[in-house]
Amino acid sequence: MDILRITKLNEVYIKIHCNTGLAYELSEYFSFKVPGAEWSPKFKAKVWDGKIRLFNIMSGTLYAGLLYAVEKFCQDRKYEIEYSDDFSATEFSLKEAKKFIDTLNLPDKYKARDYQLDAFVYAVRNNRALFLSPTASGKSFIIYLITRYYQHVSKGRCRILIVVPSISLVTQLAGDFADYGMSLDGNVHQITGGVDKKTSYPITISTWQSIYKLDKKYFKQFDLVMGDEAHLFKAKSLISILTKCEEAPYRFGFTGTLDGSKTNKLVLEGLFGRVRKVTTTAELIAKGTLSSFKIKAIVLNYPEHIRKESANKRKIYTEEIDFIVTNPRRNRFIRNLALSLKGNTMVLFQFVDKHGKVLYDMIKSAAGDRNVYYVSGEIEGEDRELIRKAVEKDKDCIIVASVVFATGVNIVNLQNIIFSSPSKSRIRNLQAIGRVLRKSATSTEAELFDIADDLQWKSRKNHTLKHFIERIQIYSQEKFPYKIYPVKLKDNDD
Numbered sequence: 001m002d003i004l005r006i007t008k009l010n011e012v013y014i015k016i017h018c019n020t021g022l023a024y025e026l027s028e029y030f031s032f033k034v035p036g037a038e039w040s041p042k043f044k045a046k047v048w049d050g051k052i053r054l055f056n057i058m059s060g061t062l063y064a065g066l067l068y069a070v071e072k073f074c075q076d077r078k079y080e081i082e083y084s085d086d087f088s089a090t091e092f093s094l095k096e097a098k099k100f101i102d103t104l105n106l107p108d109k110y111k112a113r114d115y116q117l118d119a120f121v122y123a124v125r126n127n128r129a130l131f132l133s134p135t136a137s138g139k140s141f142i143i144y145l146i147t148r149y150y151q152h153v154s155k156g157r158c159r160i161l162i163v164v165p166s167i168s169l170v171t172q173l174a175g176d177f178a179d180y181g182m183s184l185d186g187n188v189h190q191i192t193g194g195v196d197k198k199t200s201y202p203i204t205i206s207t208w209q210s211i212y213k214l215d216k217k218y219f220k221q222f223d224l225v226m227g228d229e230a231h232l233f234k235a236k237s238l239i240s241i242l243t244k245c246e247e248a249p250y251r252f253g254f255t256g257t258l259d260g261s262k263t264n265k266l267v268l269e270g271l272f273g274r275v276r277k278v279t280t281t282a283e284l285i286a287k288g289t290l291s292s293f294k295i296k297a298i299v300l301n302y303p304e305h306i307r308k309e310s311a312n313k314r315k316i317y318t319e320e321i322d323f324i325v326t327n328p329r330r331n332r333f334i335r336n337l338a339l340s341l342k343g344n345t346m347v348l349f350q351f352v353d354k355h356g357k358v359l360y361d362m363i364k365s366a367a368g369d370r371n372v373y374y375v376s377g378e379i380e381g382e383d384r385e386l387i388r389k390a391v392e393k394d395k396d397c398i399i400v401a402s403v404v405f406a407t408g409v410n411i412v413n414l415q416n417i418i419f420s421s422p423s424k425s426r427i428r429n430l431q432a433i434g435r436v437l438r439k440s441a442t443s444t445e446a447e448l449f450d451i452a453d454d455l456q457w458k459s460r461k462n463h464t465l466k467h468f469i470e471r472i473q474i475y476s477q478e479k480f481p482y483k484i485y486p487v488k489l490k491d492n493d494d
Contacts, residue, residue, distance in 0.1 A: 004074060006067070008085040010246040012271075013061040016070065022079070023057045029073055030054040030062060032264050054266060063270025065128055065251075092124040104148055106181060110141065113289070115279040120145045123252055128273030130230070130253040134281045135430065136290055139254045140176040142278075143226055147203060148182075150224050150250060161222040161248075162205045163241060165229050167192045167381035168388075170205050173228065175385065177203075192381060212237040216244045224250040230268055242271040257430055281433075282479045293433075293446035295475055295482035298337075299468070300330060300489045301454045311457030320463050324453050325355040325421060329489055334420050335362045337449060338398050339370075343415030344391055346399045350421035352376050359420065360400040371397035418449045422464040429471055430478070454486075 005017040016026065030053065037043050037050030055062045062070065067087060074081050097120055101112055112120070115133075119142050123129055133139055143162065150158045164170055170190050178184050189199035191206035197214065208227075211218070225245045230238065230253040242251070253272035258265050269275060284290040302310075315323065324330060338347050347363070349356040360374045371394055373387050391397060392413045403421070423429060433448060452468035475482045 002077075003080045003082060004070070005082040005084060006070065006087075008064070008087070009061060011249045011251075012064060012243050012246050014064045014067055014070075016055070016060050016062060018060070023055075023060065026055045026062070026070075026073070027053050027057050030066065030069070030266065032266055052264070054270060063267075065130075065270045065273040066266065068274050069266075069269070089125045090127060092121060094121055097121045097124070100149060100152065101145065103152075104145075104181065107179070110180060112141070112145070113138065116142050116145070119276065119278045120149070122276055124149060126273060127249055128251045130255065130268050130272040130275045131278050132255060132258065132275055133278035134256045134284070135433070136281075137279055137284060139228060140173055141180070143173070143228065143252075143254070144177055144180050144182075146224075146226070146252060147177075151202060154223070156202060158202065158223045158250075159221050160203045160224045160226070161219075161245070162203070162226045162228065163208045163211070164205065164227075165208060167207060168384050169228065170207060171381050171385045172388070173205055208237050208241060212240045214244075216246070219244040220247055222248045224248055224252075226251070227253045227272065230255045230272070235264075235267065238271065239267065280478075281430075293448065293480075295448045295450060295480055297450045297452060297468070297472065297482055297484045299452045299454050299484060299486045300333065301486055302489050307455050307457045310455045310462065311460050315462075317463045320455070321351075321422070322354070324464060325349075325351055326358075330451075330453070331355075331359060331362060333487070333489065334359060334418060334451065335366060338363055338418060339366060341416045341447075342396065344394055344397050344399070344413055345416040345418065346401055346414055347418045347420050348401055348403055350403055350423065352378070352402060355421065356400060356402055363398055363400060367398065373397065373399045373401075375399060375401040377402060414446065416447050416449065419451055422451070422453065422467050423471075429474060433480070450482075 002019070002022055004022065007015045007017070009015045016023075018026070031051045033051050034040075037048075040048065040050070042048035043050050054066065071081065073079070094117070097117060098112075101117075101120075116138055119131055119133070123131075123142075123146050131139070131142070133142070147160055147162075150160065162173065164173060170192055174184055174188050174190050177188060182188070187201055188203045188205060189201040191197060191204060191210045193207075193210055195210070197206075197211060197218065204222075219241070222245055225242065225248045227238065227242075245251070251272050253268060255268070258268070258275070265275070281290065285292055310320070310323070313319075334347065338345050347359060349359060356374070356376055360372065364372045364374075371390075373391065375384055375387055379387075387399070391399060394413070403423075417433070419429075450468070450471060452471075453462070453464050455462035456465055472482065472484075
């Protein structure tokens with residue numbers, strides 16, 4: 001009988017001892033094709049088959065988070081496994097979890113929901129996991145519970161690194177910890193560009209961009225590493241950070257979706273642990289945890305001569321996008337729509353100078369006494385946080401924001417959101433939808449306005465119309481209610 005013997009190399013890798021035949025079989029099993037590989041010079045030269053193989057045949061190493069997949073591999077083929085190290089789970093009951101949470105003296109408004117409690121228990125039992133939990137599911141609260149637990153059992157000796165994809169999320173997560181009752185002074189070190197990386201504080205929250213180039217020695221101090229919005233990290237940067245944390249036995253990733261992510265699911269599971277679905281947006285809406293909402297998909301039908309001209313020129317995607325976002329009639333429509341909506345409204349854009357700033361100026365000049373905020377990468381993290389808090393206190397403001405602001409930023413008082421820039425990205429769309437789903441005392445219903453552009457001529461569909469069709473498919477898959485409204489965009493549209 002074929003036998004695989006597994007040992008722990010460190011907290012990043014396991015080592016698999018087996019014969020050569022099994023090694024090649026494992027190599028193929030733990031491989032995936034890289035999207036767009038066919039355009040690579042190495043692929044065209046036929047020196048690379050376009051696949052990444054996670055099992056190293058020469059060293060026998062594999063990411064430790066894929067141990068469960070090795071066990072399935074052997075079970076399916078009836079191979080035998082021998083363990084030279086202890087890989088067993090930690091005993092931790094639901095009763096123990098509830099008892100521990102009671103000791104945290106959380107503010108009355110914070111109470112662990114069933115799915116958050118389940119995620120917390122799973123984390124402690126398994127020491128590593130990749131949590132699949134949508135926007136507005138309270139990921140920061142789960143992160144807080146995990147953080148406080150490992151601080152408790154280590155008597156304050158556990159050094160914790162929490163990695164996020166943006167400056168906004170650094171300040172927001174730290175702010176959430178403070179809201180839950182933690183004193184940031186002496187406990188939480190926040191790292192963004194230009195901030196000293198060294199600290200004696202037990203908890204470090206950092207953007208991945210600020211630390212991924214640091215050497216391995218820096219990461220030896222950490223016992224626990226967590227990655228929020230893990231799908232947004234660049235693959236090489238995420239791998240760099242997680243593989244340098246060789247002495248961190250506890251590792252947890254959080255992501256809203258894995259579909260179309262920059263980093264393959266196998267890599268994410270290998271670095272963090274097995275995927276564990278926490279909940280879904282549809283479940284949260286059904287339970288009343290999130291606002292009920294509906295999607296109004298507005299399809300702008302352009303005049304015939306514009307559609308014909310566009311088809312004849314056969315514009316590439318970037319040319320079409322440029323035409324759409326700089327179209328004055330389209331921008332006037334978005335301005336008028338934003339001004340007509342009641343409640344706090346967020347207008348999301350993709351391009352700063354040629355679209356975002358233009359929309360902001362148009363809306364601001366016509367808004368009267370209504371507060372209008374502008375957010376993009378140019379705005380400092382602290383200023384973004386001030387805007388976020390101001391919006392939560394407002395009742396009828398407009399936020400013109402880049403899609404970066406829509407990623408992971410927790411705003412609990414939005415009634416409307418407008419997609420002003422077309423996108424087919426599943427992650428971006430679901431993240432943006434999450435902005436409008438959070439309940440507040442004044443917000444229990446929400447609307448999304450998805451602006452699409454019909455430039456098709458005869459049987460030829462334009463690029464962004466195809467992307468709109470893909471968004472509709474996402475809404476159907478997620479069971480979001482939607483209705484399509486065709487609108488004629490006239491030459492003299494005011």
